[in-house]
Amino acid sequence: MRIHFIAIGGSAMHSLAIALTQKDYQVTGSDDAIFEPSKSRLKKFGLLPDRMGWYEDNITSDLDAVILGMHAKADNPELLKAKELGIKIFSYPEFLYEQAKDKTRVVIGGSHGKTSITSMILHVMKYHDKEIDYMVGAALEGIDNPVHLTQENDFIVIEGDEYLSSPIDRRPKFHLYQPNIALLSGIAWDHINVFPTYENYVEQFRIFIDSIVNGGILVYNEEDAEVKKLAEETENPIRKHPYQTPEYHTDGDHTILDVPEGELPLEIFGKHNLNNLAGAKWICQHMGIDEDDFYEAIATFKGASKRLEKLAENNSSIIFKDFAHSPSKVSATTAAVKEQFSEKKLIACLELHTFSSLNAEFLKEYRDSLEKADEALVFYSPEAIAAKKLDPVSADQIMEAFSKEGLRVFVTAEEFKKELHNLKLENSVLLMMSSGNYGGLDMEEVKAMI
Known part of the structure; x- marks a missing residue:
């Protein structure tokens, strides 16, 4: 073709x-x-x-x-x-479905955790030499290309994004895949430029559940009240498998998963990642990987690219970079780092960069999202707000929205960079959260701070 x-x-x-x-x-x-x-x-x-x-x-x-x-x-x-x-015109998800329509389609959906869960599944499959097709939204260690398509593989695992399919197709991408097996990790309002109300956003996930083929399987996070409600209310004739965060504990800087055979040390950390792991386990079991084999493989999983990526470390300090930008992701990531490194000072830096995060009305969704940080810095560009044709946002509005004592807000890249280099990082974790680049910040310079 x-x-x-x-x-x-x-x-x-x-x-x-x-x-x-x-x-x-x-x-x-x-x-x-x-x-x-x-x-x-x-x-x-x-x-x-x-x-x-x-x-x-x-x-x-x-x-x-x-x-x-x-x-x-x-x-x-x-x-x-x-x-x-x-000429036949396809959106990205339409064409992906055409490539996958004769396969068992496994679609991972949710406002957060999609990339991590998909990455965990692919890691386990690769560890056990199980050949599958896939589409994931991040670079993974040992995988050359985030999309892999064949004629012969039985399964395809797809990260199911709820954003629009194309400029002429306003349906969310994950409505088009018709999964045989689906996972729903959580719902937290995002993309307000497309889904103007919370109710409208939730409706997209109801449609996703209804798109699962008759007799298919829904694996869902029962700790998320909205997800649990949708799963219980659906009239789609499907099988349902709820999951929840497994038992775990921390030992120094290590996270230990409590499994039937004893204690399993992990490379990843944070309650949200352990919750993701539980969902990935269910999916892998439906794809033919038994529980023991899953645990053996997941013990070596180091995380998806841009998700709590360790930039630098010395005897007393660590620097992490994370893609977190929506309120739920910022809250989960900050809490995870503080739980894992409770003896260290946590300095959290957040760039407000997306359409939603720069919207004056949506800002209130960030309340308490930086609560677990010992120090917090927020950077945003008024020029970016103007470029997106949004109403102006003031530093005072951000202070009020986050409701974080001692929060420092910066509106120029130069001021933020200067403050960053003035930070005292002894016995600290510096957490850099953004889907942007802080106005051109050189991460190599950040690495050199410790």
Whole structure:
């Protein structure tokens, strides 16, 4: 097949393009800007466009399909040309479903924990040499490409994102996969630019549960009240398997899982990660991995990329970087680090970077999310707020929203960087949380602080 990607530079889009190339598809693509690491990876596989921009002549009648990424707009000239020629147009999830429709589809959904749970499952499968297809939203140790597609594998594991499918398809991605086996980890309001009310957001997860095929399986986190309610209320004829955080304890800087055979030391830590582990175990068991084999494999799991990634460590101090940005993730990550390193001072730094986090009305959702930190710093850019055409937000509004005693708020990258380098890090953990880069902060310089 000949496939053209409109907006090939996206993190998921370029990974799918590479996966199809590895499956011997003929792939081309276009974009108006491509950044690292997408750029280098596309170049390695001969997929980097010769020119940046959108050009009608990229779309020819011999194409079998076009895959449209979210970065493109509805009036994209290549999209309009494809429509004119009658070429089949897929969103990313639509095309992924086409690749997976004859397989057992395992879809991991939820506002938080999706990437970690999917990564745990893939780690266990790889550890036991079980070949499966997959799509995960992060780079994993030992896995070359976050998307892997074959003709022969029976299972495909998909990280089920609730964000929109494409500029012309406003359905959440995870509505399109029709899972045979699904997991729902938790619900915490996010993406308010798309789902303006909490009720509207929750409704997307109700639809997800209803999309599970008849006789399928739902594995769900019963500690999340909203998830439990949806699971119990559904009339979809499916089997349901609730899970909860397993028994564990900490010993110094180590987390120990209490298993039937005794104590199992883990490489990961934090209650939220142990909860994720319990969900991953159920899924792996439904995929043919027994409990003992799961525990043997998960003991060597070190975490997904950008999720509590250790940047630096010396005898008294540690620096972590984490992708956390939504209120529930910030709260869970901060609590996890404080629980694991209770004898150290926790200095938590958060960048408000996303559309939701910079919305004046949504800010109140962050109340008490930094409560476990001994010191807390928040950085945001008024320019970013203006660029997103949002109402201005003041430092006082942020102070009031977080309700954190001693919170320091910074509105310029220079001020934040200066304060960061003035921190006293003896016997401390520095936790850097952001989906951005703090206005261009060099993480190599941060590493060198200890």
